[in-house]
Amino acid sequence: MKILIAVDGSPFTRKAIDYLAGHRGMFVDGNELVVLNVCAGIPGHVARHISKSTLDEYYAEESAKVIDPVKAILDGHGIAGYQVLARHGRAAEEIVRAAKEAGAGLIVMGTHGHGTIGRALMGSVATKVIAEAGMSVLLVQ
Numbered sequence: 001m002k003i004l005i006a007v008d009g010s011p012f013t014r015k016a017i018d019y020l021a022g023h024r025g026m027f028v029d030g031n032e033l034v035v036l037n038v039c040a041g042i043p044g045h046v047a048r049h050i051s052k053s054t055l056d057e058y059y060a061e062e063s064a065k066v067i068d069p070v071k072a073i074l075d076g077h078g079i080a081g082y083q084v085l086a087r088h089g090r091a092a093e094e095i096v097r098a099a100k101e102a103g104a105g106l107i108v109m110g111t112h113g114h115g116t117i118g119r120a121l122m123g124s125v126a127t128k129v130i131a132e133a134g135m136s137v138l139l140v141q
Contacts (some may be wrong), residue, residue, distance in 0.1 A: 003027060004034040004104040006095045006129075009066035013109025014073060016140040020108060021077035027108070033082035034102045035064045035074070038094040059088045092128030098112060111139040 005020065020027045020136040039062040041047075047055060063086035074082060083102075087094045099107050111126045130137050 001104055001105040002032045003033055003062065003106045003108060004036055004095070004099045005092065005108040006036050006038070006091075007066055007070045007109075008091075009069065010110060010112070012112055012140070013066075013070065014110070016108055016110035017070065017073050017077070019140045021074075021079060027106075028079055033074075033079065034085060034098070034104060035067065035070060035082050036085045036095060036098050037063045037070075038087045038089060038091045038098075039063055039066070040091075041089045043076075059086065091125045092132065095125070095129050097130045099135065105135060107133055107135065107137045109137065109139055111141050113129055 005016060006086060007017075020033075024091075039059060042050070042055060043060070052091070067086060067114075069083055071084070072082075083141060085098055085102075087098060098104075109126055109129065111124075126137070126139055130139075
């Protein structure tokens, strides 16, 4: 099975990776891991004044700030052979889209755990992913 793990560089990402590594038999061994980072997109009214190459460079640099430490953590756990994806845009939409395109059977995410009131006031990437994914989602808090 393919397992997509969404990473954002937060301490919650570290908890999700540690959870996967701690349950290696269920989530790592024999499965294909896809590591995804989604950085916020530059608004269109700003992006149209910036060259495509400059935008691409910006997105690559922002994703590297998250993905490079994640690679080090995975390597530290002895996890290799994973695929890395970097996207930009709305996090929940891109996570769901990437999981479906990759053929993932499970999405793993760290969650901030704001609770019901926090989600109602602020929304939640995790809540949106659960609602839209059409596949299993494992939230690690």
